[in-house]
Amino acid sequence: MTTQTTNDGQLAASFRDPSGFLFSSGGVLYRQVNRAYEQEYTRLMESGLYEKLVKAGLLIPHVEVEQTPAESETSFKIIQPERVPFISYPYEWSFGQLKSAALTTLSIQKRALKLGMSLKDASAYNIQFVRGKATLIDTLSFEVYKEGEPWVAYRQFCQHFLAPLALMALKDVRLSQLLRVYIDGVPLDLASELLPSKTRFNFGLLTHIHLHAGAQKKYSGSVNEGVKSRSASMSKQAMTGLIKSLETTIQKMDWTPRGTEWGNYYDITNYSDAAFEHKKQLVGEWTKRLQPALAWDLGANNGVFSRVVSSVGSYVVSFDIDPAAVEQNYRQVKNDKAENLLPLLLDLTNPTPAIGWANRERDSFGARGPADMVLALAVIHHLAISNNVPLPQLAEFFAETGKWLVIEFVPKPDSQVQKLLVSRKDIFPNYSRDGFESAFKAKFTIHETVEIHESERVLYLMESH
Amino acid sequence: MHFTPLPYLDPGSGSILIQIAIAALLALAVAIRASWSTIKKWFGIKSVKDEDDDDADDK
Numbered sequence: 001m002t003t004q005t006t007n008d009g010q011l012a013a014s015f016r017d018p019s020g021f022l023f024s025s026g027g028v029l030y031r032q033v034n035r036a037y038e039q040e041y042t043r044l045m046e047s048g049l050y051e052k053l054v055k056a057g058l059l060i061p062h063v064e065v066e067q068t069p070a071e072s073e074t075s076f077k078i079i080q081p082e083r084v085p086f087i088s089y090p091y092e093w094s095f096g097q098l099k100s101a102a103l104t105t106l107s108i109q110k111r112a113l114k115l116g117m118s119l120k121d122a123s124a125y126n127i128q129f130v131r132g133k134a135t136l137i138d139t140l141s142f143e144v145y146k147e148g149e150p151w152v153a154y155r156q157f158c159q160h161f162l163a164p165l166a167l168m169a170l171k172d173v174r175l176s177q178l179l180r181v182y183i184d185g186v187p188l189d190l191a192s193e194l195l196p197s198k199t200r201f202n203f204g205l206l207t208h209i210h211l212h213a214g215a216q217k218k219y220s221g222s223v224n225e226g227v228k229s230r231s232a233s234m235s236k237q238a239m240t241g242l243i244k245s246l247e248t249t250i251q252k253m254d255w256t257p258r259g260t261e262w263g264n265y266y267d268i269t270n271y272s273d274a275a276f277e278h279k280k281q282l283v284g285e286w287t288k289r290l291q292p293a294l295a296w297d298l299g300a301n302n303g304v305f306s307r308v309v310s311s312v313g314s315y316v317v318s319f320d321i322d323p324a325a326v327e328q329n330y331r332q333v334k335n336d337k338a339e340n341l342l343p344l345l346l347d348l349t350n351p352t353p354a355i356g357w358a359n360r361e362r363d364s365f366g367a368r369g370p371a372d373m374v375l376a377l378a379v380i381h382h383l384a385i386s387n388n389v390p391l392p393q394l395a396e397f398f399a400e401t402g403k404w405l406v407i408e409f410v411p412k413p414d415s416q417v418q419k420l421l422v423s424r425k426d427i428f429p430n431y432s433r434d435g436f437e438s439a440f441k442a443k444f445t446i447h448e449t450v451e452i453h454e455s456e457r458v459l460y461l462m463e464s465h
Numbered sequence: 466m467h468f469t470p471l472p473y474l475d476p477g478s479g480s481i482l483i484q485i486a487i488a489a490l491l492a493l494a495v496a497i498r499a500s501w502s503t504i505k506k507w508f509g510i511k512s513v514k515d516e517d518d519d520d521a522d523d524k
Contacts, residue, residue, distance in 0.1 A: 017473055121474055143472075152472040155480035207487045215486075216479035232481055238488035245491055 010070055012360035017121070019140040023070040031062070032069050033077040037140055040117075041077065044142050049115040053136070058108050060084070060130060060137045082130070084137060085294065085315045085340075089362055090124040090160070091180040092344040092352060094326040095168045095255040096334070097134070098176065101127040102161035104134040106247045109151075113240060118145040122157035124185070125362070131339040148233035151242065155216075158208050159185025162246065166205055169253040170196055173323045176345070183356050188213035204249025257324035275455040280308050282450055283375065283406060286461050287312045290404055292372035298348055298401075299379030303329040303341065309375065310341045317371075319346035348379070349387045366400065374402035378457075381410045384431055385420045391430060391439035399443035399464040409436050409458045433458060 011029075014022040019037035023030055033041050044050050053059035062081040069075035090098055101124055109119050119141050126138040143152075151157075160179075163186040167175040171194055178186045192213040199205040234242075271279075287295070287309045295314045297306040302325050306318035318341060320326050329343035346352065351365035376398065383389045389397075398405050410417055412431060430439075437446065444462035451458050 019473075120472055150476070150481045150484050152474060152476040154484045155477045156474060158480075207483070207490075211487075212480065212483045214479075215483035216477060219477075219479035219482060232485055234485045234488045235492075238485075238492050241491035241495065242484055242488045245487065 012358070013125075013356065013362065015357075017138075017140060021070070025067065025070075028080065029083060030065070030067055030070075031079050031081055031139060032071065032075050033079060033140065034074045035076045036074070038076045040143055041140070043117060043144055044139070047115045047117065049112060049117055049142070050139075052111060052115070053108060056107075056111075057131070057133045058104055058111075058136060060128075060135055060139065062139055079139065081137065081139060084128045084130055086317050086342055087128060087363065087368060088317075088342060088344050089179075089352065090164070091177055092346060093176070094323055094330050094343065094345060095165070095173060095176070096327055096330045097129070097343075098124070098161065098165055098168070099250060099253065100134040100334075102157075102165060102250050103247065104136065105157065105161065106243055106250070108136055109243050110240070110247075112142060113145060113236065113243070116145050117142045118149070118151065118239075119143075119153050122153035122160060124160040124179070129342050132333050132337060132341070145236075147236055150232065150234050151239060154242070155212075156185065157246065158188060158212060161185075162208055162250065163188055163191035165250060165253055166195055166199065166209060167191055169255045170199055173255055173257075176323070180352075180355065183361070188216060202249070204245055204252075208246060208249065255327070257327060272454040274453045275457070278453040279377070279408070279459060280305065282448075282452075282459050283377075284308045284312070286406060286448070287314060287373070290373060292404065294371045295373040295375065296369070296371040296402060297375040297377075298346075299376060299382070300329065300343070301325050303332065303343060305375055305377055306341055306343075307338075309373070310338065313340070314373070315340045316342070318343045319348075321345070321347045348383060349389075369401055371402040373404040373406065374398060376405065376407040377459075378408055378410060378416070380407065380436075381414075381417045381420060385417060385428060388427075391436055392442065395440045395443040398440075403464055405444060405460070405462040405464065407440075407460050407462065408452075409433060409460065411456050411458075414456055 009023045009025055011022040011024065018034065019040070020031055020033045023032060050059065054061045060081050062079040065078050065080045067078040067080070069078055090101070093101070104127060105119070105122050109122075112118055120143040121138075121141050126136055126141060127134050128137045129135070130137075164176055164179055167178070167186065175194070178190075188209055192210045195205065195209065200210055283305050291312070292314045295309045295316045297303070297309065297316055297318045300306050300318035300320050301322075303318045306316045306329075310316040318329055320329070320343070323345060326343045326345045332338070333341050333343060346365065354360065354364040354367060355362045380394065383394055384391060398407065411433060412418075440446070440460075440462060444464050446460055446462050448461035449458060
């Protein structure tokens with residue numbers, strides 16, 4: 001992976017918290033724990049909280065290692081966390097994924113409080129999907145809890161989780177994309193303005209979003225004596241009540257897609273069962289032959305073919321543009337307890353950009369590659385025809401994205417292509433099997449060409465050169 | 466009261482004050498509910514046991 005680092009190997013995204021930072025050395029990812037964090041780290045490890053959270057699959061496991069620190073004068077310990085197979089971001093998650101991440105954060109906070117600690121941040125970027133479960137990956141997120149202190153991460157939790165979830169569930173699921181613009185979460189005044197007025201009758205949303213936004217506005221720029229002298233206090237019981245209130249509010253929120261999008265993707269294509277099975281069989285055979293460690297399924301729908309690949313043992317990231325498909329895919333991952341499949345939201349015509357400070361905090365789609373194998377099934381016509389991308393540019397894109405490519409060519413007479421051309425001029429004279437093959441041969445060696453049974457479509461196995 | 470050093474993230478004055486207010490409101494609701502069960506007990510009505518086991522999903 002080409003995750004961005006600074007000159008000393010420190011990860012570019014790891015600079016906010018003075019407790020420590022991530023750095024990479026010899027291709028291995030380490031976390032330096034600073035001396036300033038000694039007390040908290042020791043408490044985490046010795047109180048039994050670490051063990052409890054790791055056992056519950058809520059916190060990433062790590063080992064303490066004898067590694068030369070990246071900054072020896074500040075270093076207390078070096079730890080090596082378990083490597084996350086693929087880093088994803090909240091604006092790439094479905095509703096259910098963001099909800100799982102939120103509930104994981106609250107569940108950790110409840111357990112931490114019981115053992116005398118508290119989360120000092122509640123960033124959605126600290127959560128990743130590990131073995132299919134939303135997991136905290138920042139071992140240094142804990143502080144020693146002092147009775148009376150309010151939750152310092154409350155604002156961040158509401159902005160990173162509660163506001164986007166409420167907007168997705170109660171306004172429009174596409175509003176998750178606000179997280180791509182606002183790296184520290186959706187501003188609460190914006191969420192309050194966008195949410196339907198009926199949400200004021202929901203106790204959780206009234207208080208944690210609408211009144212919270214009002215309080216932020218009222219006290220912004222003014223120095224409140226209670227806060228300044230830090231005498232504003234709340235008991236542990238009150239804190240627990242606050243966490244439970246957030247939890248109940250989130251648990252009650254749901255988003256289930258309506259209409260034809262839900263559940264019948266493959267009913268609306270022109271596949272016969274034989275064609276579908278033939279395609280599955282080919283994908284399975286080729287995956288077994290290649291044994292890719294990391295596969296990306298681009299345009300995965302609800303992940304039928306991703307599952308063919310993951311069943312062989314590969315880790316599959318299953319991308320689709322449709323939030324309903326990603327949601328359905330994630331629900332199945334949860335249901336199956338699948339450990340090596342990650343559904344994500346992605347618009348291939350405008351893939352995730354690099355964002356944050358100096359554009360180096362969160363990686364772009366491409367920077368998280370290349371994959372060992374890329375699947376592009378029934379997707380080429382959307383890119384070449386709906387989005388007008390010339391075939392040579394498509395070949396170049398796929399060659400940069402992965403070493404092996406399993407791609408399906410959907411010819412012009414196919415009803416799915418005809419549908420795309422029904423109300424527009426056919427300006428694609430090169431969109432033919434010959435045109436496709438010659439464009440891709442410039443970047444790939446074609447190893448297999450198989451006509452799919454009972455269909456005019458062709459499946460290719462190619463290797464980039 | 467002894468506080469830990471100032472947090473590295475700005476918790477926001479408004480966010481601190483509102484959470485204290487919400488928590489106080491919730492505590493009040495709990496207190497009312499608790500006394501309600503005491504009242505019910507006087508009349509011999511059995512109260513439902515509180516489900517409060519967060520560790521259930523540890524297993």
